[in-house]
């Protein structure tokens with residue numbers, strides 16, 4: 442994945458746990474790079490190793506690291522570095538969700554070698570959404586939980602979200618039910 446993803450894990454750790462913990466995570470992961478370049482591609486393995494090492498060093502479940510990372514991605518990386526793109530995604534939570542399937546199309550203009558996730562939205566009722574997430578990568582379900590909660594927080598929208606099913610065939614496919622709470 443592009444270096445900006447690994448930079449975000451670094452940002453999340455350094456801001457919340459300090460530089461020493463990050464140094465320890467790098468040491469534990471055995472990764473040689475100490476500095477990631479945002480628009481350079483790195484092996485996906487590096488990102489997964491950083492998450493695994495963060496979970497060991499910070500004594501958190503890897504699901505919790507991925508969720509915190511998803512929220513950080515939206516509220517810090519997305520909102521602070523790409524505010525205009527995030528604003529163009531919609532004016533409220535429902536609109537942002539409706540536009541989510543097209544979101545990474547615009548990101549590909551900045552990161553042309555992107556291997557983006559795919560999203561599909563089904564509106565069950567006015568306040569119930571089914572979100573399908575497809576990926577060439579495995580194991581990012583809790584990252585998606587964090588991302589969607591981050592988007593809800595960005596719009597100060599209370600939601601409930603649950604995983605309905607998970608399939609791992611040639612592509613990873615998670616189905617989530619999201620309820621918008623008044």
Ligand code: HEM
Pocket residue numbers: 442443445446515518519520523526527544545548552554555556557558575576577578581584585588589
């Ligand atoms: C302006 C904000 C955003 C930028 C710049 C951005 C960019 C990226 C980049 C560079 C990657 C790494 C993929 C690669 O290198 O091949 C990625 C992955 C991903 N992004 Fe975004 N993204 C943004 C917002 C979002 C939002 C709002 C979501 C909402 C759900 C999202 C969902 C994901 C997921 C799930 C992945 C993991 C890749 C996978 O599942 O295979 N991103 N994004």
